[in-house]
Amino acid sequence: MSASTEVREFVSRVTPAKRQRDAxxxxxxxxxxxxxxxxxxxxIIGYGSYHYRYDSGREGDAPAAGFSPRKAATSIYLADGVGAHAELLARLGPHTHGVGCLYLxxxxxxxxxxxxxxxxxxxxxxxxxxxxxRARDGAGS
Incomplete structure (x- = not known):
């Protein structure tokens, strides 16, 4: 599948060049x-979507998979939480992470x-x- 013109234009403006290459x-x-x-x-460059609902009743939609080429690092969004991938992360190579984001x-x-x-x-x-x-709600799962 090809990227939309909007996504291609966004990626063409990403800096530094390494982040654009990675995108x-x-x-x-x-x-x-x-x-x-x-x-x-x-x-965020997103693929598909999923619907979430907090215990409070607040709900919304988010990309089912996605990433964002930020200046400091590329953010890889893991909606099911980084903790769900501990074994694979040990083999990934240099990275940092939050609850639902992997930073490369x-x-x-x-x-x-x-x-x-x-x-x-x-x-x-x-x-x-x-x-x-959302990742912060399912961090232990």
Missing amino acids: ETLLDLYARVTGLSPHLWAT KDLAVVDLTVLEEIVRASYFAVTAGTYTQ
């Missing part, structure tokens, strides 16, 4: 994993096969129709 690589990786074309969700400074030094496994597992967990939380 191009991720466009291909995410297309392989999801079989979908990307859409821009503000500054250079794709050239990480194992892209492992990254693809992580993205695939997260995407399928969220799109199976049974996952309705």
Whole structure:
């Protein structure tokens, strides 16, 4: 699937050049994993969507898989939480993370096969129709 003109224009403006190069690589990786074309969700390049609901009743939609090429690092959004991928993260290579985001400074030094496994597992967990939380709510799961 090809990226939309809007996504391509967004990626063409990404700086530094390393982050732009990484975004191009991720466009291909995410297309392989999801079989979908990307859409821009503000500054997140997202694939598909899922609906979540908090215990408070607040609810919304978010990308089922997505990333954002930020200046400091590329953010990989894992809606099912980083904790769900601890074993794979140990094999990934240099990274940092929060509860629902993986931060990569250079794709050239990480194992892209492992990254693809992580993205695939997260995407399928969220799109199976049974996952309705946000990463911060399901951090221990």
